[in-house]
Amino acid sequence: MDKLVIRGGNPLLGTVRISGAKNAALPCMAAALLTDEPVILENIPQVRDIETTRKLLAAMGAEVELGYGRAHHRTTICARTLAAPEASYELVKTMRASTLVLGPLVARCGRARVSLPGGCAIGARPIDLHIKGLERLGAKITQEHGYVEATADRLKGAEIVFDKITVTGTEDLLMAATLADGETVMQNCAREPEVADLAALLNAMGARIQGAGTSTIRVKGVAQLHGARHRIIPDRIEAGTFIVAGALTGGDLNVAGCDPAHLTAILQKLAETGVKTAVKADSVRVMGDQPLQAADMNTEEYPGFPTDMQAQYMALATQAEGTSIVVENIFENRFMHAQELVRMGANIKIEGRRAIVRGGTPLSAAAVLASDLRASASLVLAALVADGETIIDRVYHLDRGYENIEEKLKLVGAEIRRVGDIFPKRAAAPARNSV
Numbered sequence: 001m002d003k004l005v006i007r008g009g010n011p012l013l014g015t016v017r018i019s020g021a022k023n024a025a026l027p028c029m030a031a032a033l034l035t036d037e038p039v040i041l042e043n044i045p046q047v048r049d050i051e052t053t054r055k056l057l058a059a060m061g062a063e064v065e066l067g068y069g070r071a072h073h074r075t076t077i078c079a080r081t082l083a084a085p086e087a088s089y090e091l092v093k094t095m096r097a098s099t100l101v102l103g104p105l106v107a108r109c110g111r112a113r114v115s116l117p118g119g120c121a122i123g124a125r126p127i128d129l130h131i132k133g134l135e136r137l138g139a140k141i142t143q144e145h146g147y148v149e150a151t152a153d154r155l156k157g158a159e160i161v162f163d164k165i166t167v168t169g170t171e172d173l174l175m176a177a178t179l180a181d182g183e184t185v186m187q188n189c190a191r192e193p194e195v196a197d198l199a200a201l202l203n204a205m206g207a208r209i210q211g212a213g214t215s216t217i218r219v220k221g222v223a224q225l226h227g228a229r230h231r232i233i234p235d236r237i238e239a240g241t242f243i244v245a246g247a248l249t250g251g252d253l254n255v256a257g258c259d260p261a262h263l264t265a266i267l268q269k270l271a272e273t274g275v276k277t278a279v280k281a282d283s284v285r286v287m288g289d290q291p292l293q294a295a296d297m298n299t300e301e302y303p304g305f306p307t308d309m310q311a312q313y314m315a316l317a318t319q320a321e322g323t324s325i326v327v328e329n330i331f332e333n334r335f336m337h338a339q340e341l342v343r344m345g346a347n348i349k350i351e352g353r354r355a356i357v358r359g360g361t362p363l364s365a366a367a368v369l370a371s372d373l374r375a376s377a378s379l380v381l382a383a384l385v386a387d388g389e390t391i392i393d394r395v396y397h398l399d400r401g402y403e404n405i406e407e408k409l410k411l412v413g414a415e416i417r418r419v420g421d422i423f424p425k426r427a428a429a430p431a432r433n434s435v
């Protein structure tokens with residue numbers, strides 16, 4: 001199992017380039033199920049979740065090419081025949097976002113059998129709102145043996161109001177509604193940029209969607225969709241993570257190839273802590289030459305401060321002067337990184353959904369354990385400023401959503417390397433010469 005070894009203390013200097021957004025690429029890959037023509041997606045990040053989605057689509061019978069040559073990070077998906085409109089537990093348990101195939105499969109094939117995702121490190125992660133929405137569109141749903149089975153001759157447009165704002169719930173039903181008979185109006189939708197990016201692809205495929213990116217989305221169903229080519233938006237969470245890294249290490253880091261319009265809440269909160277940035281059309285330069293000041297932070301749905309940046313912000317708060325109250329409003333168990341930060345010397349007290357972070361505590365290197373994707377990022381950030389050499393285990397969590405993070409960090413001055421088992425198993429005794 002790979003580990004990252006990071007020696008702290010180096011300011012990050014230079015330019016880092018942001019990859020395509022994992023959380024836009026995943027629904028866009030699922031959208032290819034809605035047509036029997038090829039869908040070409042560019043700027044695909046080379047991360048584990050994309051490979052998992054490739055396997056998922058191929059298992060259904062789709063042809064999936066995935067290439068990361070120098071010129072392009074591209075996938076071409078052709079779901080001409082879908083022999084098995086299913087998502088197995090083996091794959092779904094490794095990636096909850098696999099449930100994004102539910103809506104497209106019911107819409108395209110009239111049936112779907114998708115494993116219930118089960119919980120994960122950060123929370124229960126139910127999909128009840130996906131199911132309720134599909135029932136509103138006329139699907140018949142049964143749940144048994146840990147699977148959801150959905151059938152519909154043809155989905156029918158309907159009014160849907162989400163009880164809670166759900167990102168993949170909005171995306172799942174948006175995809176289903178594109179092939180429904182009649183108009184669908186969805187309210188209390190997620191407004192994340194990844195939803196708007198998915199809608200841009202779907203409209204390029206012939207869908208008739210208005211309002212994506214706002215809380216009310218209207219979809220006029222069509223009989224079929226055709227192929228399209230689409231470039232995935234930059235990853236706003238990767239960009240936010242590197243901006244925090246530049247600030248934390250007292251560096252001067254140009255975060256290039258991002259979309260600052262997706263970073264407003266993050267940049268505003270960092271400005272409150274005294275972080276200086278210079279924003280251009282597709283880059284943010286962060287200058288960490290100012291002492292950090294504590295600032296309270298609440299995670300909210302977009303355009304509020306993203307929950308996917310909470311762990312990274314907490315790492316920054318441990319170094320800010322003063323006490324920061326961090327409130328996690330989206331997931332019920334997303335403070336797993338806190339105890340690992342405490343082991344590195346941070347002063348953090350958890351009270352339900354609140355974390356009280358008393359800053360100004362020097363961090364010292366330790367052997368720490370990654371528990372989920374963004375918790376891993378938080379530990380990398382802490383290690384970049386810790387005194388000594390930190391070893392982060394279970395970095396497969398990190399590999400799910402960050403492309404080549406050690407190369408990107410090394411290029412801007414971090415002392416970081418990836419190793420296999422640090423304490424290699426003792427080599428087997430040499431075989432005795434058989435006589």
Ligand code: EPZ
Binds near residue numbers: 131
């Ligand atoms: C998406 O997850 C992202 N994943 C998550 O990013 C992100 O943290 C999350 O949105 C919130 O922004 C992808 O886009 C692939 P939700 P999603 O449905 O859609 C509850 C990362 O690090 N809920 O918006 O699964 C749910 O329990 C990942 O890249 C229901 O109750 O999140 C949560 O409390 C982690 N019933 C809240 O809604 C449902 O049917 C928001 O969840 C669905 C959700």
